[in-house]
Amino acid sequence: MSSNAKTLDFTTFQNVINNQLSSTATTRHSINPATSRPNPEVPVSTQEDLDKAVKAARDAFKTWSKTSFEERRKALHAYADAIEANADGFAKTLTMEQGKPLSQSTVEVGMAGTWIRGLTALEIPINTIEETEERKIIQRYTPLGVCGAIVPWNFPVLLAIGKIAPALYTGNTIIVKPSPFTPYCDIKLVELATQFFPPGVVQVLSGDDALGPMITEHAGIDKISFTGSIATGKRVMASCAKTLKRVTLELGGNDPCILCEDVDIDAIIPKIGILSYLCSSQICMMIKRLYVHEKIYDEFLEKLVAFVKTLKVGDGTEADTFFGPVQNKMQYEKAKDLFSSISADKLKAVLGGSIEDSKGYFIHPTIIDNPPESSRVVQEEPFAPILPVMKWSDEDDVIAKANALETGLGASVWSKDFERGTRIADQLQSGVVWVNSHFDVQPNAPFGGHKQSGLGVEWGLSGLLGYCNSQTQWLKKGF
Known part of the structure; x- marks a missing residue:
């Protein structure tokens, strides 16, 4: 120094x-x-x-x-x-x-x-x-x-x-x-x-x-x-x-994350939880659409909810805070508008789901259980801590859904079968694709988006x- x-x-x-x-x-x-x-x-x-x-x-x-x-x-x-x-x-x-x-x-x-x-x-x-x-x-x-x-x-x-x-x-x-x-x-x-x-x-x-x-x-x-x-x-x-x-x-991005049925659920829950919500999800390359294989969906969702509940919401100066506020009133109002679609679209929030008034722009983490692809919480980049979790069973179908949007910044696939993981990764239309991680960045690796x-x-x-x-x-x- x-x-x-x-x-x-x-x-x-x-x-x-x-x-x-x-x-x-x-x-x-x-x-x-x-x-x-x-x-x-x-x-x-x-x-x-x-x-x-x-x-x-x-x-x-x-x-x-x-x-x-x-x-x-x-x-x-x-x-x-x-x-x-x-x-x-x-x-x-x-x-x-x-x-x-x-x-x-x-x-x-x-x-x-x-x-x-x-x-x-x-x-x-x-x-x-x-x-x-x-x-x-x-x-x-x-x-x-x-x-x-x-x-x-x-x-x-x-x-x-x-x-x-x-x-x-x-x-x-x-x-x-x-x-x-x-x-x-x-x-x-x-x-x-x-x-x-x-x-x-x-x-x-x-x-x-x-x-x-x-x-x-x-x-x-x-x-x-x-x-x-x-x-x-x-x-x-x-x-x-x-x-x-x-x-x-x-x-912007609306990053898909595909979890195969062979993952070690307990090992990846903390990683997925943090990589979906870091900086109150105000990162272009956070996990924003989580596709979980139907064979592990119920167990995974239950354990994800339990993990996210342990993450503290509060002022960033307080010890152990994980969720600070959304950064500004404009983003806070956009988030409130998106949250209104939960009831309008009759979606099921298994965690959170509403925004309570507070002195700052605080939003508690929200998880939506298997919303339709057409819902706003899937189609729009939230830039707020709301995560849609969807079931999948067919590999070609989930790849098509992952690629369906006009965004293509980041994407990830998680599997113990490395060959399968890379095969799926090769088909994802994003500027950055990770296998068994998400949001890894370093200065010597280029970073940018496809499509819009x-x-x-x-x-x-x-x-x-x-x-x-x-x-x-x-x-x-x-x-």
Whole structure:
């Protein structure tokens, strides 16, 4: 850990433009979802703020793009050390703004350093296509320019770092736009970065809903990396088309999980329970549709309900909390609307099933027993702790159901028969497929969606190349 890392003050939050902290004439604040109390004030950036940031980023790109991979790696590693030196402040701030339990916040903050080091361990190749005495043809990769990172509210630390590190490592500059719901950690991540990167290389602008369209429309930004909903992703893509920006979209999912009849029920219950409800199910790659073979369905369902009942609901600062609140009022109201379909569709809730009023946006875990495929709880991504569990008997039929939706982010199959598990996995239409696990991620493995779950990938070599232009050089040694 870096001994000279600056200890951040997690009480004031300002924009970072050209390595200078600045506020704005108008400010706003988000809400602590566990208490409904206001969090600190943050800037509401204007077009003028954005123009300043873009100019600084374009100026910085001229020199940053010429640095070596080794120089960039060294700066990023020092930055990772400094994040870890401030891990306690980041974790507490993350729980304050996002609502997730402190234990989960601590894990997320810890992943930041892992991701920075893992991504910068990858080598960007130069591909030799042909080499003769007369000429050489190579494919090389060059940085794009100024990138815009639009970060969501469910994993604001990891998903900001997952955009900052690849952009900077490949020689780009970046402007971070946090979610208006969770601006605090992202602002501090970039304030910390000013110690390690030249002015203009990494900047952050806090704003309201008007800022995203300003960024996607700006002619001085060359790429957008967006993580969020399918509906917003479509608007981002349409906006980027006006200037033919490069764009990476990591959008929503409705992940199916198929349990075969040969699984060890007692061994997998805790795994399935946690992988269905982590972060109050506000993760695009959680288990969202659980298909259980009819031979084990009744026993599995009973034991799943018993396990989930042991998971504590409460403020993320309380010991042993597993379920924090849903992050914001908008998502809370969407969840309430989805919960209303339980009675409207005459569904059977074997756990939970209703939302009780509380000071924060708390929703107790709900499990729905064998709802029809056509029901909203199966068809819609909930982003709240409600899990439909369905029976299956025919392999081809369950694969067809798993693939039936327009989403295709993640999917899993669980079986003691590894050959069978991989055979089913090969037929699942998702960007990431797991056998006997779900939600495993690491920085050197690409992550992205099929169908309407996104465009392009983040992370891994493919993710890094998404921050580059491909250039083919024909190098003749004479005329």
